[in-house]
Amino acid sequence: MKNPRRARVDKSVCIDLGGTNMRIALVGAGGEILRRARFVTHADRGWRDIVERMARGVKELVATEGTESCTGVGVGVPGALLHKEGVVIDSPNLPGWHKVPLRRFLRDRLHCPVVVENDADAAALGEGCYGAARGIRNYLGITLGTGVGGGLVLDGKLWRGPEATAGEVGHFPVETAGFPCGCGSHGCLETVASATGIVRMALEAGRDTEIRRLSGDSVANIDAEVVSRAARQGDRVAQGIFHRMAVTLAMVLAGIVNLLQLEALIIGGGVAASWDCFGDTLRQEMQKRLFSGPPRDVRILQAELGDDAGILGMARRVFEETGVPIG
Ligand SMILES: [Zn+2]
The missing domain is CATH 3.30.420.40 (ATPase, nucleotide binding domain)
Structure with missing residues (x-):
């Protein structure tokens, strides 16, 4: 007999924000990258413009299924941050990013849980979950x-x-x-x-x-x-x-x-x-x-994960925060 409850959502959308490019991927709980996109960051346009385009990028990536098809969004940021609040304090590669409320800004637009981490931390977590440090x-x-x-x-x-x-x-x-x-x-x-x-x-x-x-x-x-x-x-x-x-x-x-x-x-x-x-x-x-x-x-x-380490680390964090079993 079919389970009448809605199927468990076990996908996340993760973003690796760099000073030159931002990479977005839809990731399954087994660490599989299901779909990906890449945009020029245009760091000179300021944080609001970047984050608006980031939110649009997420929506486009899950366009066929809608944002409700993913359990949450994770962003790896090159800078210092208050990780619980998801506030970017400062970023040497992103001019003008001072006390940017990244988590709140994305949550208001995407209506799902948002997790923010430092990008190098995200890469280390990715290798621990899906790569060389398992x-x-x-x-x-x-x-x-x-x-x-x-x-x-x-x-x-x-x-x-x-x-x-x-x-x-x-x-x-x-x-x-x-x-x-x-x-x-x-x-x-x-x-x-x-x-x-x-x-x-x-x-x-x-x-x-x-x-x-x-x-x-x-x-x-x-x-x-x-x-x-x-x-x-x-x-x-x-x-x-x-x-x-x-x-x-x-x-x-x-x-x-x-x-x-x-x-x-x-x-x-x-x-x-x-x-x-x-x-x-x-x-x-x-x-x-x-x-x-x-x-x-x-x-x-x-x-082992190359450029995908950060994205996969953010996927781990999103699944951790939202209670999705990893693996
Ligand atoms: Zn130094």
Whole structure:
């Protein structure tokens, strides 16, 4: 006999808001992406315009079924926020976003539960639920991209801090008088272990390098991928850049593991594609610095979900908040 009650709603709409693009996806409770869309953020148009278009994007994505077909909406935002209230305090990539009531604004337009998290936290949660950190209760998710992002999960729960800025491993100080960082400080990990840092070190190496030749002697063509190509061809300068990056990253990560006794580090982002250029050094240099008492092993794993980690992490949060079983 058919159950007369309405079928359980087990889909969410999740948004990864970036300074350049916003990506929206309809996600099932098993982590399957059912439909997706991508829009230019147009960060210069201000938050109201962005959030109005975000709400329209959600409606268009579920147009055939209506918003009542999804249990809730999740948004990953690149910035500091009051997570319970869903208020974005500040975002370095989104000019003019100060105390933006994102959750209330979307709830008024979409009439469903809305969950807001920091984007790096969302990516760490995504890997924990559907990716490389499944079954691991204490880990740090690290994104090596234009900057270095981090999301910390302790005892199976996200450790956000009061304004969701905990886990900002990219702003761990690594040099006493280092290069200026986007955060306003100097010598942060991000200035060495990001794509931006790798390119800067390549430029500092001068004009007469294999990296310059591979880039057609055009500064604009130098990116982390070109540096990794040079390293694979045996270029000592490029290998030296990845060595410096790996040793610096190892020092920070070993310190964090020693502090928190993490079980795993999940490393993703565009620079992780050059894993063959720095992964071995990272492991060796970490192993030298891990606290000697047992258990000293920490798993260093590559992220599995790529660009979808944040969207899938938000799906987990929406399902958690609305009581939908995950899996
Ligand atoms: Zn910084």
